[in-house]
Amino acid sequence: MSAEDTLRRNKTGIQRILCGDDRFILDKVFENDLITKREYNILKSIREDVEGRVVELVDKIMNKGEETCRDFLDLLQTDEDIKSTFPSLSNIQLPGARPLPRPVQVSSSHSEVFLGQDNKNPKMDDLYPLNSQPVGLCLIMNNVNFMSLGVRRGSDKDAQSLAEVFSELGFRALMCKDQTKDQMEQTLTWFSSLNDHALPPQEFRVEEWSGTGFTEPQQPLNHGDAFICCLLSNGMEGVVLGTDENPLAIKHITRTFRATKQSALKGKPKVFLIQACQGYQRVDPEEDNCGGGSIPAEADVLVAIAAGEGFVSFRHVIEGSLFIQSVCQQLRERCPRGEDLLTILQHVKNDVGQKRFPNRPDKILQIPVVAFTMTKKLVLSLHHH
Template identity: 55%
Template sequence: MEAVRRNKTAIGTIFCADYGLILNKVDEKNLITRRDYNNLKSINGEDIWGHVIALVDKIMSKGDATCEAFLNLLQTDDDIKSTYPELKNIQWRATIPLTQPVQSSSEDHFDGMSQECKRIRRDEQYELLSQPTGLCVIINNENFLDMKQRSGTNKDAQSLAEVFTWLGFRVLMCKDQTKEKMDRALNCFASLSDLSQLQEFDVKEWSGSTFVDLQGDPKHGDAFICCILSHGEKSAVLGIDGEPLCIKQIIRTFKATRQSALVSKPKMFLIQACQGKGIHRGVLLKDLQTDDCHTLSIPEEADILVATATVEDYVSFRHKIDGSWFIQSLCQELKEGCLRGEDMTTILHRVNSEVSQKEASIHPGEQKQMPEVRFTLRKRLVLSPRTA
């Protein structure tokens, strides 16, 4: 596995020449399941690089034996060797058993290829230089007037606050907002033109290990993150009064204009809510709840990423103590992937994979969840830990 991980960038760059061939080859050799194949064949909203990295990550997730078989395939299959001749320039670890020896080349050539790849990828990456990186605003609706309490949502809010603080963001939270207050609060955060309005929303700020009163005026940085944790319905999230706020309207609140501080800057929306009431037959485990919500349409504006807990027409699951599958998986994958310098779409691919393997029923396969990512990002979004 280490040989694949160590050469992941080089492998990914080479496979971009013909993704279909390598996907079919690993399928023929039974290195992935048919379900893996179908998922990897078409990842919604992704480019070739994203597909390739998702395939390599899937191979690594299957352990050392699969990785060894994968490396052996790369170096012995005639179609692969002729389609990807650059593979011969990669020096694999000698401990990996091979049917045929690998043709070696100069380290200078491989180092040059690696440096060029890094340079190209830096040019295609959003610059995040501000201190802090930006604002992370959490709308955390737990206690509803006439609906079920969203137990476990505070665990999600805490996990989000911890990981995005680690990534250099200033994390702010508004708790238990009606539809109208959610709308006004988000408009206020989008413009930051009248900071006195924030008093109405009882904004809290993450400091140390808890949320405290707001510590000074907020300002935008080089990125913006909005996390909404709530019940929902078709195309909307609900305020605690049960009134819907359209998701498209939320995103358009942060539309880039000449006056906007967020023009050309990445804006990421993370939505923990269902997108329908559909659920397979089975017995729901007693500690799991659902957040009803339906269809999401992403606007045409650029520099936006929207990640939802589930695909259209289905529920998402939230543990009453441990938090939601989607948010908890996202936070864990951010901790691991950001240390490796991975971009958000690559990280979210693994979130999709992890959440899709969870079970909400005592009968395997009957109650599942599949997150969805849509974006109009023009560059790679890479978040990095910030030292104190």
């Protein structure tokens, strides 16, 4: 197969993956003389979304013919910086190239796509197995009362909504409220190392959703086939804050759940839903909002953040946050249809991204960011109690 045909066949998947860091791949392509200085400047000046820039870049490469397509595919497979930034690209093969490992997926602005596979009817091998009862644990870290930042009103509504929907999806929903940075770190470390049935230490103040409220857990905890971690707090770029207003890096949080031979979560999906501002800017529709700095380093991890790095997220003092409430609504609507979590989060992104300032219809409120290294689809099902 020609390089041009290979690129055409995998075009959608390549574009999806490269959206994880569009500026990086644009610079790399220019450094390797695959586009001219003028083309580089035109692409760099595109003020649409990230997807628009990447689509234009791939189209330009394809329009340059077989040799440029071959050079582009070779760059994607051989450049060490590109391979480490976009590990999913390991699935793309040049004609005659040796088979490479199964893809790992990175940030997406499209629905989930596996390169070279039919996405319409996923096989069981393409799905994470969810056979345990309960399916797993959903840990909600709900920081409401801060030392000088005041009260995050509406956060309790988010915590309850998450507990309700993940209970309906077969998880045991647990909540830790008002933890300092060190307490958050200790709690996450304990959950990451949980292997046997155990009750969390009293000092963690873990409560479990009973269907009507949060009460002390009565049964020992054990990881099932998936883990959900919901972080509701204040934040700054790349971090969430403890109630003492000390920062805990999002990358550190995900790396706490690094897979080891002893880990009960090895090879299982670990999802992090983060409702926290990532700065003080408000979204400018003329700017990109990629948030690529939050791409997780470990396999089988998904991170969804309410807003991109440097931007605020919005929370109603009674109804809860735009992001979390959209997540809960979309899960309830779309899980019964068999949609996978990545597809559902794309709908969340679209839903939140359509919100506008009341007096500025041209001004977007916020745009969530999704980054992931999932190797399979995560399909959750409603459980009838």
